[in-house]
Amino acid sequence: MADHAKLAVLIDADNAQPGLAEGLLAEVARYGTAHVKRAYGDWTDNHLRGWKDQLLDLSIQPIQQFGYTKGKNATDSAMIIDAMDLLYTGRFDGFCIVSSDSDFTRLAARIRESGLTVYGFGERKTPAPFVAACDRFIYTDVLGKPDSDNEKPAELAPRMKTQELRKDTRLVNLLRNAIEDAADDTGWAGLGAVGSMVSKRAPEFDSRNWGYGKLSGLIAAIGLFETEDRQHGNGKHIYVRNNKKKPAARE
Known part of the structure; x- marks a missing residue:
């Protein structure tokens, strides 16, 4: 049953808004239990300071990843390496990859090749190949769009007629x-x-x-x-x- 599925939630904090974290985990709970919750980024950088309260309140483990070279995203590589390590443990039924970055396309495909379910979470701008590589892809705006000032969920779009x-x-x-x-x-x-x-x-x-x-x-x-x-x-x-x-x- 989905309620008993063991899930690993990996968040690209450089590519996701902290205001969505609570709605994100509520959505994840529909598919199983998050046994691992990790957020990746350079936590010495001020642009991630909005994540601090979310990490504490939602028990999300921050994974530090320094940017070794300017213009290169080391966070993606760290997430991919950790995902493969977790995959090889054989302890999980599925992965939740939170990012709008196409760099995770091959990772999603590889996890599915091992018979596990992949749930993707990202913005509407997420490239089609990454969306297609997932078993299910949820656009984060349906979870409540964060306000740029206070990061509180805004109302969803009205129903189409x-x-x-x-x-x-x-x-x-x-x-x-x-x-x-x-x-x-x-x-x-x-x-x-x-x-x-x-x-x-x-x-x-x-x-x-x-x-x-x-x-x-x-x-x-x-x-x-x-x-x-x-x-x-x-x-x-x-x-x-x-x-x-x-x-x-x-x-």
Whole structure:
């Protein structure tokens, strides 16, 4: 179960805002337990001073890495070396790599080659190859965008309306294809299976990117799919299918 997954959280502090740390770890908790929490950077540099309270309050271990040469980022190398050391211990089920830097693309791919799950966290500017190398990629703005002055989470973007959602052809086609692939002979597919199928095809997919907390809410807002609740034991499960095309009217 995801709750029992042992995760290593590695943060590129040079490339991530401290105001996101609390929301980040809350998101990590959805996928497992953070057995290792490390933040890498040159802690003698004043630009990282905003991280101090976060490190203490959230029990994140700071890893000191001096910049040996001006213009070269030694932090990335330190993170990669530590990640491989942790990987070889065989104690973890997955890694959370927090950075918007494409330098971690090969690291993510290597960890996945070992059969472990990789969760990436970064800004919208994160290069596509790094996003694609992860099993799941979460854009940090959905966790609450930090204010530059007080680093407090700001409100998320408002929900996109039905007309706007329908114009997003990539989104609509992604959902249609996922439903079709996960459906049974009657055309119905469990929402959980649909979500898994979508994530495999688009690691960055997250209903919060469109302002919806859950996939069910996003699908309902689009209004192009049929849904129904089914009782299984003591719980309800949502099923979805593509709307059937209506026969053309006869003249």
